[in-house]
Amino acid sequence: MFETEQANTEIHELCHQMIARIEKFGSLEGFADSDILEMLKMMKELLEPLPCLLELVAPVIVFGDIHGQLSDLLEPLLSFRFVKQVGRPPDFQYLLLGDYVDRGDKSLETVVWLFCMKILYPKKVHLLRGNHEVRRVNALYGFKEELVRKRNDHMWKVFNDVFAELPICASINRKILCMHGGISTEIKSWLTLSEMSKSRFHKDCENGIVVQMLWADPNRTEDKCRFNRPRGISNLFGQTAIEELCTALDIDLVIRAHELKDNGYAFEFDNQLLTVFSAPYYSGCNSNSGSVVTISRSLKLRIVTLKPIRGHDSMVLERQTAEEFEGNFQPFNDDPLKTVTCQYNMPKDREMDQHIDSHSMFAHETKHCKKLNEGPLKPLVCVKTAEENTALATIRKTMKGYGMAISLK
Secondary structure: HHHHHHHHHHHHHHHHHHHHHHHHHHHOOOHHHHHHHHHHHOOOOOOOOOOEEEEEEOOOOEEEEEOOOHHHHHHHHHHOOOOOOOOOOOOOOOOEEOOOOOOOOHHHHHHHHHHHHHHOOOOOOEEOOOOHHHHHOOOOOOHHHHHHHHHOHHHHHHHHHHOOOOOEEEEEOOEEEEEEOOOOOOOHHHHHHOOOOOOOOHHHHHHHHHHHHHHEOOOOOOOEEOOOOOOOOEEEEEEHHHHHHHHHOOOOEEOOOOOEEEEEEOEEEEEEEEEEEOOOOOOHHOOOOOEEEEOOOOOOEEEEEEOOOOOOOOOHHHOHHHHHHHHOOOOOOOOOOOOOOOEEEOOOOOOOOEOOOOHEEEEOOOOOOOOOOOOOOOOOOOOOOOOOOOOHHHHHHHHHHHOOOOOOO
């Protein structure tokens, strides 16, 4: 027993060191493969006893897709852009809805940081499985290539063995159901979810309720459940399916990730479905924002949105004409706040950071709360220094007509 406690202490110290190295340098250089494998062994032992359905109690902070964008996961914490609003473990409880790897260039560092936080604070950090935590998916979209380049093929296999032990869904106070993808019409009660088995083998990830919770999407064209043709797997679910699930489980809201949203989040189906996406400037070619959802003890939702620092892809901006820019330009003195039927939840004595999208920060009741007068946001524009012979030179001239001193940096 003493040896076990000593080993755990050593692993905890190793996790602290890895977190410090990742947060300071954004890499795991200096750590041997054996160090990471030892951490993964501890992580797998921690996850194996967990059921497919996690039972959580608010308050909790919910994250959507991260996709290896380490700077967007950690920079908000380290530069105090998000931490003023949501904090970090162990002071706050995190629930992450999957898709930690692929697409981004720091998948290894991102998932190691999350695993280390889970080992250090197992009751404060909760990780669900996403469709990119499936072997055949992350073999194609970047994670395997990154692991082989930075470490070796064996470590990629070990990571996927750990991914197979991740829970599939979580409930918050038995009033909010969370998963990565979507719902299944086969869910009849809480017992259905609690009796699910983890998909430890490839064939299990493409059948039954698990494949729906990893891959399903809302059907926005018709209120029917049908095959998910765009993804080639799983199903699309309609509003009726959401209503029937909420009635069967006696819940108010379903929170999912899995889809990019321009504002970082989207309410659908009479506010019974919330999609949250936490990777701003996704893949380096989208001008989307990223959001997280904070849920209070009384189950009030507050959505905190992080704007992309770079805004539009600079290549797209270079091709914009002066007329297009004028059509999209939103003066800085416009009030971004929209009328909502519930209380605006930003303390008056707290200064809002320039990268926090204030229009989305409202207290949202989980029932009978609707937003009014919220039109589509104009594209976020961030202009970088450019040569005078580009379209930006023309844009600078057009800015003078607004009578404002604006510095394009």
